Amino acid sequence: MAAAAFSKSFGKTLQIELIESDQIPTVGVGEATIPPIRNFHLLLELDEADFLRAVNGTYKLGIEFENWGNLGESYFHPFSAHGSDTWAAQFHHYWRRAQQQGDGTPLDEFSLEANMARAGRFGQQGDRKAAYAYHFDAGQYAKLLRGISEGLGVKRTEGKVVDVATNGESGHIESVTLESGTIVEGDFFIDCSGFRGLLIERALETGWEDWSHWLFNDRAAAVQTETVSPPSPYTRSTARSAGWQWRIPLQHRVGNGLVYSSRFMAEDEATKALLDNVDGKLITEPRTIRFRAGRRLQQWNKNCVSLGLASGFLEPLESTSIHLIQNSIIRLIKLFPSAGIEPSEVDQFNREVKTEIEYIRDFIIAHYHVTQRADTPYWNECREMSIPDSLAHKLELFKAGGKIFRDNNELFSEPSWVAVLIGQGLLPKAYHPFVNSMSDTEIKALMARVKTAIAQLVKQQPAHSDYIDQHCRVAAK
Numbered sequence: 001m002a003a004a005a006f007s008k009s010f011g012k013t014l015q016i017e018l019i020e021s022d023q024i025p026t027v028g029v030g031e032a033t034i035p036p037i038r039n040f041h042l043l044l045e046l047d048e049a050d051f052l053r054a055v056n057g058t059y060k061l062g063i064e065f066e067n068w069g070n071l072g073e074s075y076f077h078p079f080s081a082h083g084s085d086t087w088a089a090q091f092h093h094y095w096r097r098a099q100q101q102g103d104g105t106p107l108d109e110f111s112l113e114a115n116m117a118r119a120g121r122f123g124q125q126g127d128r129k130a131a132y133a134y135h136f137d138a139g140q141y142a143k144l145l146r147g148i149s150e151g152l153g154v155k156r157t158e159g160k161v162v163d164v165a166t167n168g169e170s171g172h173i174e175s176v177t178l179e180s181g182t183i184v185e186g187d188f189f190i191d192c193s194g195f196r197g198l199l200i201e202r203a204l205e206t207g208w209e210d211w212s213h214w215l216f217n218d219r220a221a222a223v224q225t226e227t228v229s230p231p232s233p234y235t236r237s238t239a240r241s242a243g244w245q246w247r248i249p250l251q252h253r254v255g256n257g258l259v260y261s262s263r264f265m266a267e268d269e270a271t272k273a274l275l276d277n278v279d280g281k282l283i284t285e286p287r288t289i290r291f292r293a294g295r296r297l298q299q300w301n302k303n304c305v306s307l308g309l310a311s312g313f314l315e316p317l318e319s320t321s322i323h324l325i326q327n328s329i330i331r332l333i334k335l336f337p338s339a340g341i342e343p344s345e346v347d348q349f350n351r352e353v354k355t356e357i358e359y360i361r362d363f364i365i366a367h368y369h370v371t372q373r374a375d376t377p378y379w380n381e382c383r384e385m386s387i388p389d390s391l392a393h394k395l396e397l398f399k400a401g402g403k404i405f406r407d408n409n410e411l412f413s414e415p416s417w418v419a420v421l422i423g424q425g426l427l428p429k430a431y432h433p434f435v436n437s438m439s440d441t442e443i444k445a446l447m448a449r450v451k452t453a454i455a456q457l458v459k460q461q462p463a464h465s466d467y468i469d470q471h472c473r474v475a476a477k
Contacts, residue, residue, distance in 0.1 A: 001040075001322075002190050002307060004145040005329045007152035008044055010336075017155045017184060018146075019176065024160065026139060031248045031255045032060060032235045032319040033133040034411075035079050040326040044148060052472035054144045055136035056251040058231045059122045059464060061113040063318070067239040068424050070372040075106070075423025076234070077318075078113035079131035081415040083450045089432035091450075092418045093402055096431040098447050101440055107422050110450050115458045117234040123461035128453075130461075133319070135235065135248050135255075157184065161193070164203035172303040172341075173199060188337070191306040195313070200296055200306035207297035214365050214387065215293035216378070217243050217315055221270045222257040222287055225280035230465040237317065240273060241265070242378040244317065251474050253283055259315050264378040291315070293361075299353045300346045305332055312357060317367060320360050320411070328353060359410035362391040363417070370395070370424045395426070402428030 003018045041051060051057065062078040069075065083091030095107055108114045113130050116122060124130070150156055159178035167174050175185040176199075191199035200206050212218065231249035238245045243260030258274040265273070271286045295312030299305060308325045331352055335345045369387050373379035387395075397403050398421055404414040438446070462470070 001145055001325055002192065002329050003149040003154045004044055004152070005040070005326075005333065007149055007154050009333050012153065015155075016149075016153070017157055017186070018149065019157045019159060019161060019178070019184060021158060021160045026142065031138055031250065032063075032135050032246070032316065034319050034323050035131055035133045036323055036411075037133060037326065040330070043330070046148075049472045051144070052134065052136070052468075053474050055140040056253075056474055057134050057136040057472065058249055058251060058468060059233045060133045060135050060235060060319075061117040061122065061130055061233050062111075063235045063237055064117065065237050065239070065367075065420075065423060067373075068237075068244075068367060068371060070425065071375060073425075075419065076108045076111060076114035076117065077416060077419045077423070078111040078117075079133065080111075080113060082107055082418070083110040083446075086434065088434040090404075090414060090418065092422060093431040093435045094438075094443060094446060096402060096428060097435050098443050099427075101443065103444070103447060105447065105451070107419070110447075110454065111419075112454050112457055115454050116461055117232065119458050119461075120230065120232060120464055121458060121461040122233040122464040122467045125460040125462075126457045128457060132233075135231075135250055137250055137252075157182070161198055164199055166203060170302070171204070173203060187303065189304045191304055191310045192308055194309040195291065197296070197306060197310045199304050200299075200301060200310055204301045204304060206301045206306075209294050209297055211293040211295075211361060214361070214385065215315065215368070216261040216263065216382070217259045218290065218292055219262050219267065219270065220257050220259045220289045220291070220315075221267070221274045222255070222289060223274060223278065223285070224283040225254045225256055225278050226283060227252065227254055228280040230463070231468070233464040235319065238277070239373070241376045243270070245274065245277060246316070247278075251468065254278075254280060259317070261378060264376070295354070295357055298346075298350050299328065300332075300349045303341055305349075311353070314357065314360055314364055317364050318360070318412070323411070324357065324360070327356065355408055356411065358388075358390070359407070360412070362388055362394070363412045363420070365391055366395070366417075366420060367424070370421055370426050372425045395421075398428055399426065400428065401430045401432065403432070 003016055006014060007016055062076055064074060064076050066074040081091060085091050092107060112128060116130055159180055161176045162179050163177035164173060165175045166172060173189050175183050177183050189199055191197060236247040242264035243258060245258045248255040256278045258270050260270045267288055291313050293313055296306055299311045307328055314320060331349055335349050337345060365387055368382040371379055371383050404417045406413045
């Protein structure tokens with residue numbers, strides 16, 4: 001991703017060398033995304049249909065969460081707001097008043113994306129377009145971007161980095177040595193070496209901020225299975241006894257995994273729990289991935305910027321991993337040093353990255369903390385744990401009057417917080433007084449009108465599988 005974006009942005013003005021080894025496998029489970037990826041593809045001038053065919057991609061309208069609020073309950077986190085808002089009050093305030101009038105309709109039923117997803121439909125027909133992202137094969141995505149990069153003049157070098165040389169005075173990285181003995185010099189280095197952080201940590205000793213006291217999960221069991229039904233246009237996240245299971249449908253297979261805490265579940269137990277809850281024949285053997293939640297104290301240190309797992313990690317509960325990488329790439333392009341490393345630019349980059357990932361961290365923690373589950377020690381501890389002050393303030397504000405405010409252009413806006421908090425059983429005590437400008441009859445009519453409009457839009461859309469057939473189906477081999 002970095003090589004493609006830099007070569008596309010800077011053309012021949014930079015000499016870019018990409019060092020990677022085919023002998024080192026990728027984590028390869030980051031197959032679900034969020035809508036901003038489409039902006040990254042605009043930068044690359046990547047045609048959507050061509051992209052989806054290259055990566056066996058499908059469309060994603062959001063995430064269905066099962067058993068998170070309570071066992072047997074589910075809700076949908078869509079990519080756009082429920083219903084229709086006014087300038088003063090968001091739709092959930094009107095919905096909350098309708099509830100108090102006796103209307104028991106779940107908030108989900110007022111979401112276009114949720115209704116399309118559950119009907120197995122996807123399309124862009126009608127006067128309102130659904131917000132969407134993608135599911136895709138991460139390995140094939142890497143191959144696609146490698147081809148783009150090399151086509152734009154990037155030099156790819158096969159090899160493993162075994163040593164990093166730094167300048168004795170400045171501490172800046174001067175070169176890396178490969179297993180073959182080849183020395184590669186450079187002015188600026190991007191560390192994409194995964195959890196090992198070969199440059200940012202082993203060479204520059206940047207430091208790490210651990211978040212495992214809030215995010216208990218530190219393992220994932222992953223497996224791929226054959227497709228047994230048409231791909232659904234959404235990601236499924238099912239809470240288990242000590243973690244959660246993902247299901248991501250592609251055109252040619254299904255990605256499955258169980259994210260869990262080793263304090264509460266043994267590795268063999270997790271693997272069994274995963275295999276007991278997948279459909280279709282196994283394509284791969286189950287494998288365990290170890291991780292820890294947290295971030296580097298600086299993502300940009302001296303003349304090195306870390307991306308992806310080298311910079312930090314948040315579990316893929318809301319499909320933010322690829323987004324964080326792409327956003328940092330865009331941020332670096334905007335702040336790219338033109339005449340040496342400027343401390344003010346480094347500070348700005350690190351400040352923005354820190355703010356962004358902390359807001360996402362709080363959103364992820366909320367999924368665990370705002371739960372009614374009390375059936376296992378894991379969920380009891382999640383519900384009772386202390387949380388960051390920033391999250392505590394947001395939850396108290398919502399409890400009191402259903403108010404959510406988006407700070408500093410944080411990634412997840414008000415509709416996302418509303419979907420998760422109400423979906424997991426946190427209902428505000430009051431609604432916005434602006435809603436009282438409408439009569440009971442008008443509130444009832446508004447609810448009916450929104451539901452009718454959504455139902456009509458859903459009927460206009462083709463089946464998800466048919467849409468893929470028409471636009472981006474991978475040709476059979």
